[in-house]
Structure formats: structure tokens, C-alpha cells
Amino acid sequence: MEVTDHLFRREAGRMVAVLTRVFGMHNIALAEDAVQDAFLRAVEVWKFRGMPENPSAWLMAAAKNRALDILRRQRTAKTFAPELGRLLESEWTLAPVVEELFAPQAIKDDLLRMMFSCCHPRVPEEAQVALMLQILCGFGVGEIASAFVSTRSATEKRITRAKKVLAASKKLFDVTASAEFSARLPAVQRALYLLFNEGYHGASPETAVRTDLCREAMRLNAILLENPLGRVPTTYALAALMCLNAARLPSRVDAAGNLSSLFDQDRTQWDQQLIVEGQALLDLSFTGTELTEYHLEAAIASVHARARHSEDTNWVDIVSLYDRLLELRPTPIIALNRAIAVAQQAGPEKGLSEINSIGGRERLATYPFYFAALGELELRCGRDEIALQHFAAALKVARNPMERRFLAQRAKACSTLHDTTRPRA
């Protein structure tokens, strides 16, 4: 039987989290080595013996045995988790204490603890996301580098630096201390949001890689929702945003492997179960007094999800949601998305003038969909020549073959329209 569904990757996070609890945050490298050993052992044994009945339990038991081994051999030379201190030093207490640490509920807390540890205030946001991917999601450095379209050495450096910060912390993050928990929660939510976005909007040409990132963000956010302190309206908003956007993932690439814009997507492919779940989460998110960007982005996704055809979209609602989003986070990308919505509501000329008045719009010069938006709107105004120039500019900054194919096809649409009497879309 083949081991599927990323078993190793998924278990890696749980194993590193619990071993770090046993060894202490300063020994995170030791925990990672022990997990590597457990996997090597699994590969050696399973390939001859076949899969055990419960592979997760087998791996966790292998990690536990490695932990006991290391604790026995190195307890005089090393200090392990200071919180456990003397309990690990005596053979009387060692085994029962370790047994307790490997209980399922304890492991869940360890995952949550690790999530908060990764979002240390002295670790930059991008590195927090990379850390989560490596420690909690079991991604290798090479896999993270390719997901972020970065080089292996740059990614390695970023992660090593971040781990040094973690290893320097004197104690583990206390997930039961409500003040500390609430203080760091926004950073954790932000990192999960960035992780999801890297999957949803990122530059990786691999659809499968990007779907994986979205899925991992949703999995980690679900862990956050399981905790009473993490189960707050903003976390629900984040969950709603993820569900409602992920529902559209199946239709973002068409059968021929080409990128499909929101207007052209086959909406029958949208995941109805995720939409229903997302709407319910969105309702739960409005039970507090807070209105965050996650609430607004989820609400925008919800308006799209409710439109069976692109023409049925309530653009008035979407523009007003973007207005409020722009107040909370005035970035050129959000202003661009708002302008596109305005164009749908009030026509392409209005949309173009909105784009042209975006403050700091030179920052969009490396974003292919900025030029693509200009191209689409000029095309709709019948100025094919100008549209073509914009698509050419978009092509120059396209980040992967899929984007290039999409933009080349749009550029071709300009000349086709120019040459023939085909009606304009």
C-alpha cells in the first residue's frame, strides 16, 4: 500500500512540536534531528515490512523512543525543558512524564504553542511564515524556496536566523496565559493570512504547491479555532476568508491548464461545501465588535460566492466593502482591486480614472495584474492599441509560464478584435 496524503509532512509538525516541548525551545535543532531519525527508521523498516496498521502512531512512538534515548544519554550533559527540570533527570519519573507529554491533547497544545513561538515579535513576518511551513507543516527548505519563488540559500538563511531567535527564548510560550496569548494572537493570524495568500495569489507556477499552502493555512487556523482563547471573531473571519476563497480554487485553472479570471471561471466548479462553511463562519465572525480586514475580505469573497454568474455580482456592495478595507489598509493593491470593482459598477472609463488616481501606484510596476487591469479596461473602451501596450508591459513582469500564457492570450484578444468585427466581450 502506498503512503499517501503527505503523511510524513503532516506528522513532522506534530513530532517536532512535542519533542521541542520535551527538549526545550533552545534544543529545537535536536528535536528536528530526532524527527529526521524517526522518519529514516520508518523508511528502512516499512519498505521491508510494509506499512504498520496505524502509521501515525508508529511514527509518534518512534519519536518518543528517540526522545527517551536522547534524554537518558544526554541528561548529564544538557539541560532540557526547564519547566520539566528534575522530572526528566530521574529514571523514576522520566518515562511517565514523557508518556504524558505524548498524550493527544498535549500534542495539540504543543502545535498551538509552536505556532505562537514562530510568530515571535523579533522574527520578521515573512520569516514567521517560512518557519511555520518548515516546523509545523514539515516542508523542506527547498520546497519553501520554490513555493516563495526564492533561492534555497536565501530561504535557508532566513530560517536559520529566525530559529536562532526562537532558540534564544528562555521558556516555552505559555498558551494558557491569556494576556500573552491575546497579545500575540494578531501576529499569528497575520502569518496564517500571509501563508494562505502565498498559496492563493503567490507566484509559484505549481497549482498543486499553491493549493497545499492554502490547505496548510486552513489546517493551522482550525487548530487556533479549537482553543478557547483562539476562538475569537477575528479568527472566525480569517477562517471564513480562507473557506470562501479556497472554494474558488478548483476553477482558477481551466481544463487546459490555463489561468481563468474571476469573470470567466466556471462557477459550477466552485466548492459548495466550502462556501456553506465559509458563510457560517462569516456569521460567527460578526458576533463581536471588531471589524478587521479579514472580516472585509471574507465579506467580499462572500458576495462573489453568492453570484451564480459574474453578471449577477453585487458590485455596489463590493465597492463599499473595498472602501472600508482601504481605510483599514491603504495599499495600492487593494486600491487596484477597488478600481476594478468600480469599473464593473460604473463602467471602464470610471475604472481607469480610479486606477490613475491610486496613490503610490508606481509600487504596482512589478505586479502583472496591474497592467492587465489597465489593458482590460482600455480594451473595453475600444482603445485596442493602448490595451495591447499594457498587456505587453504585463507580460514583461509575468512571474511564471501560466501568467505569461494568460497575458499573451489577452494581448492576442486585442489584435483579434482590431482585425475583425468580432463583438467585444
Next chain:
Amino acid sequence: MSEFTYLFRNGAPTSSPASPEQMQQTMNKWMAWFKELSAKGHLKEMGHPLEPSGKIVTGKTVNDGPFAEAKDLVGGFSIIQAKDLAEAAEIAKGCPILDVGGSVEVRPSRKMNM
């Protein structure tokens, strides 16, 4: 049909450790390979993976060992049936250990005939 023993050696460890996903893929390849050998009637005995350390007994003394370099250590063995040595070696070319810089030593069993 003759009998051959495959001795698997992992080779030198790579500079960057394999990711969990890569290790899982390696394992899946092994399982698929053994399944194929078995389906084609080549697998006499699957054999065992071997622990990297044990004892070496020489004369009346028992020492820890072996102390060969990691890359030279036999990591496991299987017993294969094939027409001749050439076929046994050909079959070994499909072993996933070769993808990660390892090797398969193919040794015919000695026959009883004189």
C-alpha cells in the same frame, strides 16, 4: 532460476537532509519496487533492514561494531531469483537506492553441485 542476494548500501549522506515529503516518496518507490519484483516472481525473500551497529565476534572476543564508514555499511538485504547474474544485475538497476547515491551488491548463492 538461480538465487542471488542483494546487499543494499545507502551511500554517502547528502549535504542537505531530505524533506519529509521526499522521504515519503522514497519509501513509496521502495514499496512499489518490491511489489513489482514480487509480481514478477523475482522476490524469493524480502529480507531485512539491518541496524547500523551490533557486535563483531573474532575468535573468543566480542567487540562493538561494525565501524565501517556509513556509506560502506550494509543497510539491508533481499534474496532474489533470476535467470542468471546478468538478469539479477539488470533487475537491481530499478532499485530506488540508486536514486540517492546508494548501491546494490549482487551476489550469486553458491550451488551445492561440484
